Amino acid sequence: MASDRFQRRTDELDGIIGESVALREVIEIVQKVAPTNSAVMLRGESGTGKEVFANAIHALSPRSKKPFVALNCAALSSGVLESELFGHEKGAFTGAVSERAGRFELADGGTLLLDEIGEITPDFQSKLLRVIQEGEFERMGGIKTRKVNVRLICATNKHLEEAVMNGSFRSDLYYRINVITVALPPLRDRAGDIPLLAKHLLGKFNKENDSDRNFNPDALDLLSKCPFPGNVRELENCVRRTATLAQENKIMPSDFACAKDQCFSSRLWKGANPAPHFDIVTNGDPAAFESPGEKNRIVEYGRLMTALKKAGGNQAKASRILGKTTRQISYAVRQHGINLNEL
Known part of the structure; x- marks a missing residue:
């Protein structure tokens, strides 16, 4: 069965754990999208595992033996972003003491993930559009046109449609990168997966720290009732913190920060009214x-x-x-x- 093959493959990728309907719907879309070259837009809150799912799409694609390269576009100026994506020649700018290949070159034949795509500046969007449309670019400071064959995956936690409407994001670029949309569910919409995720994350902790921690059933029940506004990333932090500070190998509900009124992240959802x-x-x-x-x-x-x-x-x-x-x-x-x- 295709779904069985998918489950076996994705089980090897850290983070894709769960049996909820919401997660299975995403997995089914990933199955259909992965074998194609269609551009994919991963949308979801921070911490929902956008890079993990991008990796899964790459691993299940015909490009799986080629590189998977990722770049977070947040807070990068247009110049830095151009250097990171397109590379630069020696002497292209102060400090460019040698030539350097960019992420597009490094990902040639494979997959490139551009995370936080909604953060790129308007003046850089036209440059990105060209390489997406034509598959070619020049390094900073260079004149040689280079061609690449890259499968593009973008990710965002912003409403790009609003950015298009207010003119801060090009509509032609939006349509180029938003061919297939995969909406990743927040953890609060897949609460039934929390025990499985928590056990998986605790297993990682045990392996890294040569320990033998495990959860009391009531501890898992407590985790399942938490909203985790930071999603899987916050759950992992919670598991690691609790496993590190627990007095015994058996983690009890009293070991969690929330049981001691020390869960500061709860202010994120309580303070949001x-x-x-x-x-x-x-x-x-x-x-x-x-x-x-x-x-x-x-x-x-x-x-x-x-x-x-x-x-x-x-x-x-x-x-x-x-x-x-x-x-x-x-x-x-x-x-x-x-x-x-x-x-």
């Missing part, structure tokens, strides 16, 4: 909703609405997206007075 909270891990017990300040009641109303809209108002589908039971979703819908007919 989120929608009303509800806890869908209550098996329909109304008493569980009586205390708004109850610890771990951190699954927000917005998450339920996102899942329901994605599921077209189908509560059974929404329950699979969130990794919960239909009964739990049905109770939460009633609790918040959600009219499914309006979705």
Whole structure:
């Protein structure tokens, strides 16, 4: 089966772990996209694993034996970005004491990931458009035209459509790089994957540190209730911090920073004035909703609405997206007075 081959291959790439519907939908798209040369745009919040998925697309493509090269475009001036992507000749600028190949040359025959593509300056966009359209460029300070064959993957956590509308991003470049869009789900939309991810990340920690840490089931349950605004990256930080400071090999709920009121990242979602909270891990017990300040009641109303809209108002589908039971979703819908007919 193609999906079995995909699972075996992606299991070798750190980070693609999970069984949620949201993740499987992304995997299915990646399967279809990888064998082609179509440009791909990976969209998602920070920490959702855009480079990991770009690597997966490359690994599953006919270009897999050629280089995979990545560049984060954020905070790079037009001049630095030109040097990084196109390279430069000796003496092209102060400090250019030797010639240097750029990322396009290094990725020739393979795949180039341009992360934070929405950050590139308008004056550089026309130069990038040329190499995408024609497959050719000159190094900084050079006159020789060089040709490359590169599969381009771009990534962003910004709304590029708004940038196009306000004139800060070229529409022709937008259409060139946005052929296939892959929307990566935030971790809060795939909460059922958190235990699998946490175990995987703890396994990495154990291997790196020659340790034998493992999770108490209640500890995994606690992790599953956290929103993790920083997504997989934040989850990894949480696992590493807890594993480092835990008193025993068995990690307990009390070992987590949130149990000691030391989870400062929680301010990211608490300070954002989120929608009303509800806890869908209550098996329909109304008493569980009586205390708004109850610890771990951190699954927000917005998450339920996102899942329901994605599921077209189908509560059974929404329950699979969130990794919960239909009964739990049905109770939460009633609790918040959600009219499914309006979705």
